[in-house]
Amino acid sequence: MPHEVPEGQDFVAIVDYYSRYFEIYSIRNTLAATVIHYMKLTFSHHGIPEKLISDNGPQYASDEFAKFSKQYGFVHATSSPTHSQSNGLPEKTVQTAKHILAKCKSDHKDLYLGILEYLNTPLEGDTSPARALMSRRLHSIIPSTHGQLQPKLVHHKQYRNWLVRSREKQATYYSRQSSPLKPLEKGETVRIKKQGIWVPSTVTNQIDPRSYTVQTTDGREYRRNRRDLLKSREATLQELDPLNVLSRQHRSAIPLANQRTPSAQSSSLMANSSNMGNLPTHSPKPETITAPIATPKLEPHVTRSGRVVKPRTILSM
CATH class of the missing domain: 3.30.420.10 (Ribonuclease H-like superfamily/Ribonuclease H)
Known part of the structure; x- marks a missing residue:
């Protein structure tokens, strides 16, 4: 790089x-x-x-x-x-x-002499990078015996076990101050940071175990690590679209205005036919039934540090 x-x-x-x-x-x-x-x-x-x-x-x-x-x-x-x-x-x-x-x-x-000596220096597993790659010590300006420069086979299984233990040790120290994030599913709503603002987006694909591609409301796709994605309980992008919201409101308003059963309509017609002489000269205004607004049920939210945040309860007066 x-x-x-x-x-x-x-x-x-x-x-x-x-x-x-x-x-x-x-x-x-x-x-x-x-x-x-x-x-x-x-x-x-x-x-x-x-x-x-x-x-x-x-x-x-x-x-x-x-x-x-x-x-x-x-x-x-x-x-x-x-x-x-x-x-x-x-x-x-x-x-x-x-x-x-x-x-x-x-x-x-000299820079390259410094790099040469670093590659000859044994790491924690008592094996230098040069020996791990070439099974021998590289000749440098530091005095060394003839036997030290002879090829010496590196035991692959032991070296591999050292690499695994080293990475597990690093992961243990790192996990002391962090907690694993839950994986995301395709179609979930998240937020990504763009120019200092967290904008809503939808997960479109998972590339690696902790890398995802997301699509924002303007149709652009970005690739981000799971650490840079905040899981949101908002609606999906289609539900957040103003045109879809107006369309759903229009469709829901139609049955509410005509919410009368067939039996009620037939009984109303029979009553009108029997009392034709008592009808007023003007037609009455149709009654509009307003549907109650459903309050979404919020669940407690768990932050990255593990703290549980309970939703705020607002009393209707």
Whole structure:
């Protein structure tokens, strides 16, 4: 993913999810052709991945990148817009690269030597990114013995178990101050934030377990993470449409104005036929029966933090 460092220089970082081994390149621009060039260079060194996950930058949404993914035969997926946390490992890699860059600049050291030493540094599982990917230690300017540079096979099952435990540990710490959100169904009414205003919308599709596409009242579709969608108890978009509301009111007013049973009408006609002489010269005004307004029954609302908010009760005087 291309990223701009504080000095104004652009870099593209490509990281492997399994080994956390990453490549970083200084690029002159963030055009799709430039990013594709350095991805091809990385793929020629390490092979073509089965799946590539990126952010929603314009270079990844271009037709040129779609043709590139089809030509090289990998699946291209994007993270949820406005939610960089869903693309966590690349974002963390960018922060690591920025830290190495700042450290090398302050010490007047070479950036790529700093990255090389980081890739040789063992992580929590006593396995460095270089060993996890290549099963050997990379030669650097730090003195090392001949035996340390010999290939050493990494036990895949043990390394995989360490990755699972590490992610479960992170999830445990994260869950202490958060609660899981209920999944949304297609057709549910939610609200999304647009230019600082929460507008109503309807869920149209579920892309990932926590990523959805929604449609607003103006017909536009957006993709958002579940965290950026507020579940609403409002009516659907068709019910919120003013034209549909007027149509329903018009249809409901017709039977209310003529709400007389056939037996009542026949008895009225018989009474009129027997009392023709007592009828007034003018016809009486038809009575209009007004239907009572149904008060919707509100249920308690549970906030994200788990607090139960009871609906307000208004007494009719």
